[in-house]
Amino acid sequence: MDFGPHLLLATLEGAVTAAILALTAMGLSIVFGVMRVVNVAHGEFYMLGAVIAWFIATSLGAHPAIGFVAALLLAPLAVGAIAAVSDRLILSRIDYDPERTIVATIGLLYIIQQATLMTFGPDARPVEPPFNHRIALPWVEWGDGGLALYWPWGLSITSYKLFIIGAAAVVLTGIWLVMTRTRFGLIMRATQQDREMAMVFGVPVDRTFAYVFGLGAGLAAIGAVLVVPVQQAHYLMGHDPLLLSFIVVIIGGLGSLPGTVIAAILIGMTDGIISVFFSPTLAKIIATLAVAMVLVFRPQGLMGKASR
């Protein structure tokens, strides 16, 4: 493929990756920002979202669109509830101590993974997309008669992939509205800025934390439900989203929501675009080191404030 169309394709595919990543990382970022804990089980909540989506879609057995919509509504709720319960049962009892939280969430990771393996099994299972059309895309070139449109071989995207990008944008806007315009958002921001002060002002920090933890997991689950018609539900699928989300959150700047979105776009896209120029694995090495260097020279992240 020529350079131009190849770049366009890599950009489009990168945008899909970035959309999912933004949702998943946003969940982690909110938890990180408000509760100041590292949730190692975040990827498993993502995986649970996909698996529950598969379960809902197949047990309904109706038209793919109905199954998908049901999954999109119910799976995040279920995952959020599981997360909120584990917050109450475990994290709150260890006082959100940073190191103990790491151990506890690793424990949670093992439990969720193994439980899924024993019930859902080891196979990768597909969910049918609600709709899926291949859209061939044109490109311009200088022909004999000046600028002309043509349809390069393979330059295409599917309608469902475009839907992923749109849906992610809608959800993220919703989150932004919740954070800035609602009482719950105000409570979260207050808790994030100063936990003690928020408590003094009567914020029910305990309950807020449970909601926040549930919300974070629910966002990961939404990302997973959106992605599962493109990829498949598999019990080990939480690994990469966890690592990438971490990176996005830190690069974006701790607790900065716009930073998280920008970083997700940056990381989702660079991977694809660098792979236009280098062999894929080399591209991944370069992208990984580049991200590390951003942090080395700007440790507070892109949008973070320098530490006091």
Next chain:
Amino acid sequence: MSNRVSKSTITRRTALKTLAGSTGAGLLLPGLAGGAFAQESGPIKLGFQVHRTGIGSAYGRWYERVATAAIARINDMGGINGRQVEMIAEDDGTDPRRGAEVVERFANLHNVDAVFGPLFSHVVIGAAPRAGELKMPYFVVSEGHHVASGALNRYTLQPGITDVKSQVISMAPYVAENVGKKVTMIFPDFAFGHDHRDFFTDAIAAQGGEVIQQIAVPPTETTFTRYFPSIPRETEVVYHVMVGPGVLTFVREMGEFFGGQGPALFGFIDSLEAVDIASPGLEFLEDSYFWEGMPRYAQPDQTPHEAAYRAAVGVDENGASIDDPRDVSTYAHMFGVWETLAVMKAGMEAAGYQGPDDRQSLIEAVEAMSDMPLSDDHPQGDKVFNGRTHQVFGKQSISRVQDGKLVRVHQTSIEDTLYEDEVDYTAQSF
């Protein structure tokens, strides 16, 4: 000495009975006490190293089903040397360190007579040195080239499944003649993929073809579309092989990319092992070609031996579980477990195996084998075992998707799959 594989007289009925009797059984829990010495009157204990968890678990589940059925069949036929066979299964998590630890458990805790079963190359290579040190016969079912390449040791054998090198080189003549000569290869960027790349690139060149582009996909990848633009326009055949949970995504995105007008496709069934060809989004695979170790769909000329095997392991004519037609097996690979156990039995009988002291004679007896004709022991087909390289050779199939099913269009000869020996394990000391 020639072949010692006895022809069995199993009927379809006994095979079915075996299956019924073995459902749910098979996993005898190991005692924690350990230290029990091998009793030469008790059962023969075979350790089954299985990928129950980790990335190999989709294969491991089916390997375990086949192993359970094969052991039940052996016991129905009177066991080995008049003794019943007890299988002790241990999960290695598809991890090389755990694999080595599991081999230690078999040798020192369970005191098994021999170990069989691991599939993933890194696990085999990680555990084989321990098997050698513990002088434990280690029958791998991995299709890796690591055994025949000489990287392992005298105690490690692969008598039940052919290796990737012989599979790949035997594909080249058919691909060059019937599919196309200008090939673009897409493979995972790790050792298994590199084996495909290296062996096929040479083999197709020998047929007057050419690999015009090699696309290595990082193994951590979950989305693939961005790699397809690197496929040159003049490509006549895309040769694809992919493993892991992302395979369905890979194949589907390839279909979306070409939109029904791309080059011909030739794939290794690994790209779709345990995946239903009728999955949504795979319609474009119609008319494409696949290598198969053993045809997943029962072919019109299916032998009675294969029919008996299918029934014994509980797989229908579409290669899916009899209980659940959506549960597709790893049919192209899992016969290796069945045949490995048959070879172990034949080897133990030829060696007059009594207990762990006879492990060396067991190795020597297997090394002495050569022809393994099509039979209930070898339902995949005729095989030739090379005792020097510890590797078995057999016929390979090329199937084409027609009306959503894989139909065999070509079967190689065993000669097509042979290559020069790269090692002589029999020259190594025990």
Next chain:
Amino acid sequence: MTDRAKSYTLHVGIVVLLAVLFFVLPAYHVGNLARIMVLAVYAIGYNLLFGYTGLLSLGHALFFAAGMYGFGMSIHLWGTPTALALVLGGLSGLVVAGIVGFLALRTRDVAFMIVTLMFAQAGYLTILYFGPTTRGDEGFVVSDAGRTLFGLDLSDEATRYWAALVLLATALLGTAALVKSRLGRALIAVRENEERAQMLGYDTTRLKYIAVVLSGTLSAVAGAAYAILFGYVGGTFATVQYSIFPLLWVLLGGAGTTIGPLIGVIFMFYLIDISSGFTDAYMFIAGVALLILCLFAPQGIAGEIRRRGLKWLP
């Protein structure tokens, strides 16, 4: 007895106990202990940085792998004499830790965690990228010649055990001495309060750098030892999983205690080994055990012992 004497008795006692166990335990557990001791050296290396200096790295697999490949590749490619190859293994860890430390220490807290994670990820991908020489994920078997050191065959069960014990004893007694030394106390001061340590006149940046390099080198030695004792070099050991393991071992055993890493490895190893004997869901049991420990023994096992009585535990 003074605290120093108690501590000395404890560490020598552990080494003697491990030596006695060789004669007492059945072959299976002797084999396990050999492996546990090598992994414990890795955990001790990790503990130097995490437990004593307070820096949480998620990239130690890079150092472990550097030692493993530094040793393994020099044997595999050039047939280097074993002793020299071992030194090369340690040196590669030293160099890699030197570079990573130089860059990563510009960051702190979670950013440090992520930067080390990313370097390790890049390292893992590099092993895959150079697959034709490294054999990537599949790895390779170390030759018999490469496993013979000063005429000793390290693939022999007994020799392997004693070699692992010598290594562990050195690491254990070494850290015990280190944490009582001026340097060790300075590192702990950095962990407790970096600003205050700075005010007291410590060059904290230099101290942290020393900790990264020491920790990385010791991890690399463990990696090289694993390769020589168990005969395998593979990409799996460079994955994130192997960065998380030492963190887990150290947290379980007791961060900032000399014996914690060893206890953590033994605990985790036998937890999985025993539970896998009666259920497939051994990871489930491991997960539940982690939660229980986390709820009821927050300082880890050795930390809990120290809290409940043995205050002198180093």
